[in-house]
Amino acid sequence: MSETLELASKLIACNSVTPNDVGCQDLLEQELKEVGFKCRTLREGMYPTFNLLALHSVDPKANFEGDPTILKNNPGPYDASGFVAPGPFTIFLGHTDVVPAKESDWNSDPFSPTIKDGVLYGRGAADMKGSDAAMTIALKNFVKKHPNYKGTIGLLMTSNEEGDAVGGIPFVAEWLKKERLYPDFCIVGEPSSSKTFGDIIKIGRRGSMTAHITINGKQGHVAYPEQIDNACHKGAQLIAALLEKPLDNGNEDFPPTSFNVTNFNSGVGAENVAPGTCQIMCNWRFSPLQTPVKLQRRLEKTMEELGIYATVRYVINGLPFISSKDGQLVTALKAAVEHHTKVTPDLNTLGGTSDGRFIAPLGTQVVEFGPINATIHKANECVNVEDLETLTKIYEEALEKLHL
Numbered sequence: 001m002s003e004t005l006e007l008a009s010k011l012i013a014c015n016s017v018t019p020n021d022v023g024c025q026d027l028l029e030q031e032l033k034e035v036g037f038k039c040r041t042l043r044e045g046m047y048p049t050f051n052l053l054a055l056h057s058v059d060p061k062a063n064f065e066g067d068p069t070i071l072k073n074n075p076g077p078y079d080a081s082g083f084v085a086p087g088p089f090t091i092f093l094g095h096t097d098v099v100p101a102k103e104s105d106w107n108s109d110p111f112s113p114t115i116k117d118g119v120l121y122g123r124g125a126a127d128m129k130g131s132d133a134a135m136t137i138a139l140k141n142f143v144k145k146h147p148n149y150k151g152t153i154g155l156l157m158t159s160n161e162e163g164d165a166v167g168g169i170p171f172v173a174e175w176l177k178k179e180r181l182y183p184d185f186c187i188v189g190e191p192s193s194s195k196t197f198g199d200i201i202k203i204g205r206r207g208s209m210t211a212h213i214t215i216n217g218k219q220g221h222v223a224y225p226e227q228i229d230n231a232c233h234k235g236a237q238l239i240a241a242l243l244e245k246p247l248d249n250g251n252e253d254f255p256p257t258s259f260n261v262t263n264f265n266s267g268v269g270a271e272n273v274a275p276g277t278c279q280i281m282c283n284w285r286f287s288p289l290q291t292p293v294k295l296q297r298r299l300e301k302t303m304e305e306l307g308i309y310a311t312v313r314y315v316i317n318g319l320p321f322i323s324s325k326d327g328q329l330v331t332a333l334k335a336a337v338e339h340h341t342k343v344t345p346d347l348n349t350l351g352g353t354s355d356g357r358f359i360a361p362l363g364t365q366v367v368e369f370g371p372i373n374a375t376i377h378k379a380n381e382c383v384n385v386e387d388l389e390t391l392t393k394i395y396e397e398a399l400e401k402l403h404l
């Protein structure tokens with residue numbers, strides 16, 4: 001059994017449903033400490049989320065322990081501890097938590113790693129304990145093979161990616177900012193491949209914004225239409241108006257901005273009562289051609305034109321980001337994927353969000369690359385054992401291209 005497969009299997013055996021880590025990060029820490037990584041667990045208050053940050057450098061300027069004299073020597077607005085991560089600084093980003101599994105839907109115990117016909121089955125095999133293992137073993141191999149590499153390399157893990165991210169990467173990103181530890185490059189091991197292993201590298205993501213709209217009308221008996229102002233009809237009008245015109249046509253890197261109603265709720269349940277309120281929940285996945293405020297203004301203008309009175313609460317889930325196709329990170333990873341898979345990856349920004357969106361605002365180039373995502377969040381989630389070995393080699397080669 002290879003090191004990557006062995007580690008992936010150990011991780012799958014931990015029942016780490018969000019936001020529990022149940023020892024997964026300890027396993028990764030043990031591996032990395034063997035080759036000299038400095039590890040710390042970052043936690044926000046009493047939240048159950050665990051985050052592991054493991055860093056390594058052979059540069060004598062590196063300081064991952066902090067410097068108690070720093071505040072005395074550098075009084076300033078920052079409450080930094082004196083960490084120094086010489087560049088180039090590459091971080092692998094992953095998560096140890098998984099979505100729940102209903103055992104009766106599975107052919108094997110979802111938390112007992114099972115290998116059958118060259119395929120590893122278990123909850124998290126593809127999303128993303130297989131990648132967690134590949135990233136860790138790649139870092140280990142790289143350090144062992146290249147004792148004089150340049151810069152800083154590291155691993156960042158959270159146990160709250162599948163949940164609300166509270167105490168997770170948003171908290172770590174703030175901590176990194178405070179400590180002025182800004183990664184240049186971030187490789188997220190999320191399962192990006194679609195049909196064939198290696199076919200997609202995600203080089204950015206769309207933004208996501210949700211609106212919770214409550215429309216106010218006037219409730220009344222349907223037999224007296226002149227006395228009512230049907231909130232449900234207003235909601236329908238609003239949705240029709242918002243769907244009418246496309247927001248943009250996207251650009252070379254991003255598909256057009258999409259709008260979707262995710263919930264529509266109105267009425268008291270009686271056959272003869274016209275509803276006085278209507279609740280709509282909707283979401284935009286937007287390209288950099290939009291901003292949250294631009295989308296909000298459009299919604300508000302549409303309501304004004306229709307004479308709709310409503311209260312709206314917005315939730316901005318993430319802003320769009322993109323890493324240049326000609327940038328060092330995309331170039332390095334693409335070449336490594338082509339070398340090991342003989343597949344030319346499509347570079348795109350499709351799909352859902354990931355924790356990469358919290359790291360990109362640090363000025364970091366962020367990409368996502370990992371195994372085939374066909375079985376993620378499903379029963380009998382699995383990953384090809386061979387792909388995990390190749391993935392380890394790809395990550396290792398990307399490090400070589402960026403740090404030698």
Ligand SMILES: [Zn+2]
Binds near residue numbers: 095127128161190
């Ligand atoms: Zn994931």
